[in-house]
Amino acid sequence: MRKTVAGLLAGISFMFACGTSAQSQELTIFWAEWDPANYLQELVNEYEAETGVKITVETTPWADFQTKAFTEFNAKGSAYDMVVGDSQWIGAASEAGHYVDLTEFFNQHKLNEVMAPATVKYYSEYPANSGKYWSIPAEGDAVGWSYRKDWFEDPKEMEAFKAKYGYDLAPPKDWKQLRDVAEFFHRPDQKRYGIAIYTDNSYDGLVMGVENAIFSFGGELGDYSTYKVDGIINSEKNVKALEAYRELYGFTPPGWAKSFFVENNQAITENLAAMSMNYFAFFPALVNEASNPNAKVTGFFANPAGPDGDQYAALGGQGISIVSYSENKEEAMKFLEWFVKDETQKRWAELGGYTASAKVLESEEFQNATPYNKAFYETMFKVKDFWATPEYAELLIQMNQRIYPYVTAGQGTAKEALDALANDWNATFKKYGRQ
DSSP: OOOOOOOHHHHHHHHHHHOSOSSOOEEEEEEESSHHHHHHHHHHHHHHHHHSOEEEEEEEOHHHHHHHHHHHHHTTOOSOSEEEEEGGGHHHHHHTTOBOOOHHHHHHTTHHHHBOHHHIIIIIBSSTTSOOBOOEEEEEEEEEEEEEHHHHTOHHHHHHHHHHHSSOOOSOSBHHHHHHHHHHHOBGGGTBEEEEOOOOOSSSHHHHHHHHHHHHTTOOSOOTTTOOOTTTTTSHHHHHHHHHHHHHHTTSOTTOTTOOHHHHHHHHHTTOEEEEEEEGGGGGGGSOTTTOTTGGGEEEEOOOBOTTSOOOEEEEEEEEEEBTTOSOHHHHHHHHHHHTSHHHHHHHHHHTOOOOBHHHHHSHHHHTTSSSHHHHHHHHTSEEOOOOSTTHHHHHHHHHHHHHHHHHHOOSOHHHHHHHHHHHHHHHHHHTTOO
8 A cells, every 4th residue: 555645845835836635645556567558657747747646657567467456456455546457357346346436427527428439338338338437448459450561562562462363452451351461471481471460368369359350240249238149159250250360370470379469569570471460559669660670661550341341340458447445536536537638638649648539539630640540540439349247257268268279270160169159158147147
């Protein structure tokens, strides 16, 4: 537990200087260890300069993030005043009483109108369509794509591609083109490969990758309000989507059966693949010449449409919540008041954070600020997410166990994998009394 305590003289001078707080305080926000957390620390340093309230963004590696957070929650510890928790946590954290109910705050600030609709739905509201809110959309994120512009714009490659496929080589507009381009550039004898996709099955990497296909093929994971999954998770559309993902795996670099965000950026920086799937949050490293020698020839595009024109992407990102066991809830609420202001959201985007503010996202200034912001803007208005129910971790493990052998080793069929997954999820929902 950390508490306030600035020196008496400093506190008195602050009161007279700013008049915003009777006593200086310190707050801690818990998040995972990555660049957006560094950007948030820069932002809250400006809050300290403005109000005198010191905020520390405490981080831990992604692999430990969930375990460390819920260990503290379950102990009802006050180490963290706020947490930028994963979207899937919201059911477990709210039902267990770990998060403060922010519904009144949400409605008071009309955040339904201020934030991009999908970010409200998936980062903040639980249960679905309940009008109950537990987080403020903080770090918007989703899965998008990077590609090698120099490979795509090589005249000889363009001529050869058009001769083979009958249309111009360009960033794919649909999953058929994604497959064609991946096949075209897949040249193991040249140590050049077609595509890098998520395959890691230790958390949500593979599942989010497959979600990109499922949602854009017009499929769903289930009915989030009734918990019905039969005929939905194993629908014909989902079978075709999983088959398409399995086919893409055949165009990945060798040894790509356990790859996530680090490896997928390396696919571009190390000249391995023509296209690479990744969270937008990791794209800043690809436009930095210090971390990507191909920065000047790296382009970006949003997840392509499916065969019927549906175009969605798997949601990443997180909302910021006040922890119920914080001893500084009132001060944390004041910070959220500041965080949701238009000028703060604009500044958050300038520092590198992915604001969820619809007004900022829609501005030309934001969309032209980086080579990938326009694709990010296009994506954040068409994202979908995994189950957010308290038992999401079991559902995630079951999905990994069923689809991983098919995607990476061709074991069984897509239909068999998804039928088995439907049975798993039915059993899980019955166990928790949701069916």
